[in-house]
Amino acid sequence: MSTIAAISTGQAAGGIGIVRISGENALPIADAVFRAHSGKSLQTLGGYRAALGTVMAGDVAVDEAIATVFRAPKSYTGEDVVELSCHGGLFVTRQVLRAVLQSGAVPAEAGEFTKRAFLNGKLDLTEAEAVMQLIGAQGEQASLAALGALDGLLSQRIAEISANLKAVSAALAAWVDYPDEEIEDLSDETIAKTLDGSTAALEQLISRFDSGRAVLEGVDTAIVGKPNVGKSTLMNLLTGTEKSIVTEIAGTTRDVVEETANVGGITLRLSDTAGLRETTDSVERIGVARARKKIERAALILAVFDASVPLTQEDEALIALCKGKKAVALLNKSDLPQAFGKAALDAAFSHVVCVSAKARTGLDALETAIADILGTADFDPSAATLMNERQLACCRAALQNLQEAKAALDGGLTRDAVNVSIDAAIEDLDTLTGARATESVVNEIFSRFCVGK
Template identity: 45%
Template structure:
């Protein structure tokens, strides 16, 4: 990839739609666009000025009109990539967009790589690495809370926390280097006391950020949740209730669900990746037996299990098997059909499952208890963190690991102080922590890591 190249790509989802956008960025973006776009006023796009929309047509090499379009001109440095950018707004037909894109390539642009527009925004200083990663998180957000977290990262809330810590660490390094340059001042004891105090404060900040990693990862990627139970206890009804739509077939016939159904649901702002499984029971039906085995495998993979039991029927061997499957797992037990005469009580189920297991009574018919279920799931996800501060949450494993490594260097600096090893050794540990924190914002990160991060973006972003 050459940073100076002019690149182009379709920036909107491919398919039929009212509008489709071709984005062109680079030194020759206007020159490229002028070869495929003919303005109605006959003037070249450079005369339009920045941040102006120009009406005209997409034309091929022979001057044949391909489509009616608008050209949006954004001159450097006031654009997404900090380069000259032209966005061609065409009609959203697949053939129209593909033809227009091919024309931009013939006119001098090359196909953009995954995430290359955002990568250029990062390399040109418009976004730091955390903010750049948040672009895809905004695109992929499945709940309002997930969007709030991503928007907080994009607007720099997380980066400000990191920059503040880096500033404090750099200040300590500067004081140490000054003390080394002027040893006659004999301030080592006072300085090391202050450094140790400041390092402890920074480590506390890191610890608080790491507490958000669990919730942040779930808000970003979703919580894999398996709904299990014996046939006809209301698993598909629960899925429909959580989705607020009739997604799964519901009948009184046991074994209706033979395969697994997977959907995302917004439960209290938390994206649940829900899998509705086949009823777990012994069966001679070959197809249903395959579904039962798949249900067992999903129990092993799921991060959260919603196990349903019928409150109107006595617990039997099939219920006992469900309880055995969820033992030791992160599960919420649901006593369904509480609108009917109860045969099984929460106390009875808890006695079989264990006192530490959460048991909630619900009715998928009347929707009773679903608010309690939402609160229980929210409490599990936000354990140790505070809702409303999602903009500063750690969102992925890479960020969490960098914070842990930075904390290890800070811990090492305290051990160095306690061992009275000298200011220069303390400075080495602090500088390692400073550089490690810089990997979160991209200031000290290697090119291979940058390429890996942006390779996960979609084409056109």
């Protein structure tokens, strides 16, 4: 495999930028660009050794840096790795990377370090997924939650649920496989209690998933409203940039403009949309259609209204579109005389906030409203959280199997149908953590029951 290199710190301005080189030729390549002050070659260093020196691009010194050497297999990727820690900010770090690439490394693809770590057996599936999330995680809460999964918080929670189910399954299996022994059937109540408890635990994990994902991955958010209510001003306010063009002319934003913003620790992936109105302008009409689509797909809607003029038919149409969605109503231009108050929107929206995008007021209330509506207000980043759709799917499958077990129990079907569904749920949970079900149930039987001829 080729030797790869990339900037492994975020592509944003920061104190230290790290260029990571991984692969068979990591050390010779690093030596080609790095002059240690000691005069020693990096290839003479053992694993976990560091050297201070200068990174050179040809004859030009680019930056002072610390080179840290990791020897295979004791590195993140399982290959030889050199990390060059540079001090000069993003621009300089990029120059260091360029020098490394010119010396024979190839640019790493997105996630390739983790992929190699995974392929070299350094990570199991859950860990690899967590690391992928960690790389992408934005915001401090997000990195806390991702670290939690690495420590096995999620695995631990799943193991607890699974252990309760295995106890029931083993008891039922012993009762069935050893009919001549003095093994009591579990009562309906005992089985129901475990099923209910496990169901509740899974439901909690599943319901936390959305708020967890909001923290980890950010939330698709659409800013919508009729033309010229101040959507773009709001967008610029939240993102701190001037990406959306703001004019007095209604319909200035003709397409969807996208940007991310951090609001109270949550990353919002904001889409500023064209103002919703019937229009004859064909370009603007496409924009309006896209805006409607955005409303359908967004996880969060910021519906903007102009508080200084009475609600129009277009506003009413927007209210109807937002029905049943996670939406916050924003009464903009609250610095001007008010044509209507919050009460007018209370019936349609769970959260109504008065802001003035222009005067930059009401942002705190908006943060609170968003955290509340996304469930991130109570989100505890140190609790077990499902990290991705695969894990969610496993939990959902387990939940469904538990519901079927309960249905079989309540419907008076025989224990075999109940037990098969419980076993299927155990299998789903074990799939999530990578363990294997049937053998563990059999082991449980022999450790708990005195059976045999």
